[in-house]
Amino acid sequence: MDNYIPVKIYVNNIKRDDATLHRLFFLYPKEDIYFEFTNDGLVVYLRELDFFNFKRNIQLLAKNSNVDTAKLLNSILYNIEKIKSYGLKGRKRLYVGYDKERKVKNRIEKERIRGTYYYAKDNTFSRQNNKIPEQFVNKIITGDSEEILKQFPENCIDLIFTSPPYNFGLEYDNHKDGIDWNKYFNKLFVIFKECIRVLKYGGRIVVNVQPLFSDYIPIHHILSDFFIKNKLIWKGEILWDKHNYNCKYTAWGSWKSPSNPYLKYTWEFLEIFCKGDLKHTGNWKMADITGDEFKKWVYARWDIPPEYNMKKYGHPAMFPEPLTERVLKLFSFKGDLILDPFNGVGTTTAVAKRLSRNYIGIDISDEYCKKAEDRIRNTQVNTSLF
Numbered sequence: 448m449d450n451y452i453p454v455k456i457y458v459n460n461i462k463r464d465d466a467t468l469h470r471l472f473f474l475y476p477k478e479d480i481y482f483e484f485t486n487d488g489l490v491v492y493l494r495e496l497d498f499f500n501f502k503r504n505i506q507l508l509a510k511n512s513n514v515d516t517a518k519l520l521n522s523i524l525y526n527i528e529k530i531k532s533y534g535l536k537g538r539k540r541l542y543v544g545y546d547k548e549r550k551v552k553n554r555i556e557k558e559r560i561r562g563t564y565y566y567a568k569d570n571t572f573s574r575q576n577n578k579i580p581e582q583f584v585n586k587i588i589t590g591d592s593e594e595i596l597k598q599f600p601e602n603c604i605d606l607i608f609t610s611p612p613y614n615f616g617l618e619y620d621n622h623k624d625g626i627d628w629n630k631y632f633n634k635l636f637v638i639f640k641e642c643i644r645v646l647k648y649g650g651r652i653v654v655n656v657q658p659l660f661s662d663y664i665p666i667h668h669i670l671s672d673f674f675i676k677n678k679l680i681w682k683g684e685i686l687w688d689k690h691n692y693n694c695k696y697t698a699w700g701s702w703k704s705p706s707n708p709y710l711k712y713t714w715e716f717l718e719i720f721c722k723g724d725l726k727h728t729g730n731w732k733m734a735d736i737t738g739d740e741f742k743k744w745v746y747a748r749w750d751i752p753p754e755y756n757m758k759k760y761g762h763p764a765m766f767p768e769p770l771t772e773r774v775l776k777l778f779s780f781k782g783d784l785i786l787d788p789f790n791g792v793g794t795t796t797a798v799a800k801r802l803s804r805n806y807i808g809i810d811i812s813d814e815y816c817k818k819a820e821d822r823i824r825n826t827q828v829n830t831s832l833f
């Protein structure tokens with residue numbers, strides 16, 4: 448059920464209870480085609496369709512409908528008819544995956560032989576998800592995540608989104624940054640082990656990191672290796688391109704020589720892992736991502752400027768709200784419980800509140816936690832989403 452192509456239909460003042468519209472889609476299984484309303488119309492999700500049968504039904508229904516409904520039905524037909532790339536299976540047009548079969552012969556059989564995420568199959572995670580005690584929900588907690596997380600039951604968090612300190616040597620309030628790499632990783636691994644424990648079966652952890660290129664330490668690979676060894680499923684990697692080009696030409700390594708050129712990056716990484724299952728169970732009515740957002744954000748290179756308000760918040764390493772909004776809408780449902788164990792001044796928790804998620808933010812600095820609480824108090828729940 449994952450792969451559909453979204454077809455956006457713009458309509459002013461759409462009537463959500465339009466019986467004819469619902470009757471049309473009732474004729475087809477959700478595996479093939481379904482639709483969802485958006486603020487400015489609807490999105491039709493299309494996988495496969497007997498197009499001429501669909502066209503006939505639309506024409507029949509439109510003939511017996513009022514002007515607005517007929518216009519809407521014809522617009523749906525027009526937008527689907529416009530799609531000229533598809534495969535054929537009997538009478539059906541296949542809109543998804545039809546070209547894969549051609550490039551790799553017997554693709555399905557080869558996939559079966561290879562198997563998926565072999566490294567995580569022998570996990571021993573419990574499938575029993577648990578409720579966390581209310582005292583922790585929608586709270587900002589000051590303390591060391593290693594200690595605080597021990598108080599949570601296992602399998603209780605839907606999504607963890609976080610960015611640990613990168614060990615670059617930044618000036619945090621009371622965290623010492625820039626220590627021996629072994630000590631740094633040992634501490635991170637202890638905290639991330641707790642994160643894995645508290646994550647629900649089917650929950651996700653998304654970690655934003657920037658390797659320290661000048662030390663030749665690929666933090667994103669080292670952390671990914673840790674999660675894989677701890678039996679999480681690698682779901683993917685997002686390149687967050689900040690386009691901070693002023694960093695680009697400051698260090699050359701060996702100028703105009705292959706002896707030791709120094710590579711520069713304008714992006715950071717988001718590593719995404721799942722516990723037990725790639726699918727996260729939830730009510731689809733609680734999904735708040737629009738068709739346009741979905742279409743854009745599943746392409747895993749995100750162009751988002753860095754946070755410009757770090758001085759205002761008095762924190763040296765924040766990620767921006769638009770990045771958080773994408774992660775939360777793409778990987779969690781409204782009402783889910785979101786945890787950030789390195790919450791800083793609370794970007795994750797403020798966005799979670801705005802998007803009607805529950806949240807828990809932990810940071811070792813009391814000063815940052817107070818700012819995160821202020822931010823929560825000043826954040827309104829986004830009612831335009833409902």
Ligand SMILES: C[S@@+](CC[C@H](N)C(=O)[O-])C[C@H]1O[C@@H](n2cnc3c(N)ncnc32)[C@H](O)[C@@H]1O
Binds near residue numbers: 622
């Ligand atoms: C990169 S910052 C996260 C900033 C956050 N994403 C934001 O937008 O405000 C990492 C944070 O981890 C906190 N920290 C460091 N060690 C910690 C620990 N053991 N437990 C909890 N927080 C810790 C630091 O105080 C710092 O605020």
